[in-house]
Amino acid sequence: MRTLCSSTLIGEFFVIGFAALVAMKDPDLATATVWTVSGVAMLLSVLLCGVVTRPGGVYLGWALQLALIASGVVVPMMYFLGVVFAALWWASVHFGRKVDAAKARFAAQAGAGSSEADAA
Template sequence: MRVVCAVVLIFEVIVIGLFIPVAISLEGMDPALAGGLWGGMAAAALVLAGLQKYRWAHYAAWVLQAAFLFSSFLVSGAMLIAVVFVSLWVTGVIMGRRTDQMKAAHLARARAEEEAEAENAVSASSGS
């Protein structure tokens, strides 16, 4: 799950960063405000992408998704892009959890088979 979430965050860095020139040119927003708002979110997304192995970073990325969604109200047309990326995030979390569960079940099954084989080898060698 964490790998998928990190990939979504990396793509978000690019998209969030592109909000800056759009907000300045189309909405007439102050460059300092646009750069601070979306530049800060892009930097946070980049840092959180690298820290997805930590539980707190995963939850912080959820907060970032909410901030991204709410800040998209400031730029016309940005809401659609924000909704797409938040949807990708939610889908990544859901599919990532399913994949993690399948990997864990496969690993448990493989360990059980190894233990059974080792047990059979021990009983076969002691029976000889």
């Protein structure tokens, strides 16, 4: 799960950065505000890569997805990209858990096979 979720989060890192470049063109927004908010979101996306498998990590990822969708208020294209990344996040979590379960089953079978060979 960690690999799939981290890949999604790193993709979001770049999308947030590009969205900040677009948001800078809005004359009503201060450049410092745009980069502060975007920088925090970018930092959060990178830090989440390390804590995604810990308790609450997936929920923090969902919070980031909601914030990405909400950023569509400033950059309308982010509504679409936020939904796309939320779908990718769901797929990463869903299929990542399936892969982790399959790996655990394979490791248990391999461990059972080697213990039987040791007994013989």
